Amino acid sequence: MxxxxxxxxxxxxxxxxxxxxxxxxxxxxxxxxxxxxxxxxxxxxxxxxxxxxxxxxxxxxxxxxxxxxxxxxxxxxxxxxxxxxxxxxxxxxxxxxxxxxxxxxxxxxxxxxxxxxxxxxxxxxxxxxxxxxxxxxxxxxxxxxxxxxxxxFGEPVAYQVAPHQLNRFGTATGELVGGNLSLLQTLTGTASDVPTAGRILFIEDIDEYLYAIDRMMVHLERTGKLRHLAGLLVGHFSNPQDNTVPYGQTPNEIIQHYANKYDFPVAHNFPVGHEPQNMALICGREAHLVVDAQGARLTYA
Missing domain, CATH: 3.40.50.10740 (Murein tetrapeptidase LD-carboxypeptidase, N-terminal domain)
Known part of the structure; x- marks a missing residue:
């Protein structure tokens, strides 16, 4: 589209x-x-x-x-x-x-x-x-x-992000889609739901329990939102919460567990979300993602 x-x-x-x-x-x-x-x-x-x-x-x-x-x-x-x-x-x-x-x-x-x-x-x-x-x-x-x-103002925007140990190398081109993980789950099945196939998905959240992040990733997987992604940007997951019995994984590890079932490139610690570094992303615009040993680079087509 x-x-x-x-x-x-x-x-x-x-x-x-x-x-x-x-x-x-x-x-x-x-x-x-x-x-x-x-x-x-x-x-x-x-x-x-x-x-x-x-x-x-x-x-x-x-x-x-x-x-x-x-x-x-x-x-x-x-x-x-x-x-x-x-x-x-x-x-x-x-x-x-x-x-x-x-x-x-x-x-x-x-x-x-x-x-x-x-x-x-x-x-x-x-x-x-x-x-x-x-x-x-x-x-x-x-x-x-x-x-x-x-x-x-329509001026060029491009980002370069440092390497992360959980990154998966590769290249992708597709329209950007995403935002707050909790909201993406809430919007599923509504008039505001958007397809992710062939697109680069970005996700972020704040104050979520670790088990809830896992549950939302299960939801993305079960609804097919991960199956045909072009790429994945993992933003800030600020101030994660845990139960008395620890969940045992960080937000990035939880997300990568589900991303590992597929072969699209993944860039962790992308500067988007509830932190001072929250770089503007144009939803719906085609972008090109490269993830390699030098880190991740996102440019618009």
Whole structure:
């Protein structure tokens, strides 16, 4: 399936910051707004910012209404999701993408925003899995933020990653698909589910129990998501949890156990996920992966 890329941003374009999931205040977003303005962008803070409904950026209807408005507004050239958390799956089926399909724009985020990344890919549109405004000024995130800027403005993006003992050598070419492992499992069988055959899958997660990571990898295998992969990027699995009786494997070892049943190249410790190094990946764009003794290199076709 050929995917559509939105037009690159240009100086003077309007972008909107929205909260599809957890809440974020204007005070928390002020530094990100200033940075985006320094890129020459005009920033609109959506209705879902600076409000709270328990942990959410407003109730479901408010968040849906705000995102729908920004999707439909032709003046808005990108939606930047302020933060993840939880909540996007609650509203995704109430969003109408018909106007978006006629005039695609960039949508960027990660973690819970995997829902939007995958839903757009299912509709045939590229989006950005990358650092979000609330984290722009996290210590050590400068490279990640610059990779987001380059992706938004259509500048070349390529990554080289150090060797890892669990890497499997090889080359692969395919569209990028993936995101948060928990969300990928949650989306299976829904309108936001995307095929992985012939694609390069990337996965990451945070705060998950080791047995749960294994269970989710079993799920990927049983649903055929691993069977015909072109390649696999294993990102950060931050702050893994364990039971009183240790599980006995690291997240990378768990994942490699399932990857070893196939022959696609695998790159571990790829800089994507819930760490300051969270480099922008363009979901749906064809990429070329090389894994060898020098490490892993990812470039776009």
């Amino acid at each position: 050929l995917t559509t890329a939105p037009a690159p941003l240009r100086s003077g374009d309007q972008v909107a910051i929205v909260c599809p999931a957890r809440k974020a205040s204007h005070e928390e977003l002020a530094a990100a707004v200033a940075l985006l303005e320094s890129w020459g962008l005009r920033v609109v803070l959506g209705e879902s910012t600076n409000v709270a409904h328990h942990q959410f950026g407003g109730d479901d209807e408010l968040r849906r209404r705000d995102i729908q408005l920004q999707l439909d507004n032709p003046a808005i050239r990108a939606l930047l999701c302020a933060r993840g958390g939880y909540g996007t799956t609650r509203i995704i089926d109430q969003l109408d993408f018909s106007r978006f399909q006629q005039d695609p724009k960039w949508v960027a985020g990660f973690s819970d925003i995997t829902t939007l990344n995958c839903h757009l890919l299912a509709l045939g549109h590229q989006s950005i899995h990358g650092v979000m405004p609330l984290l722009f000024h996290q210590e050590g995130a400068e490279e990640s933020v610059e990779s987001l800027r380059r992706a938004l």
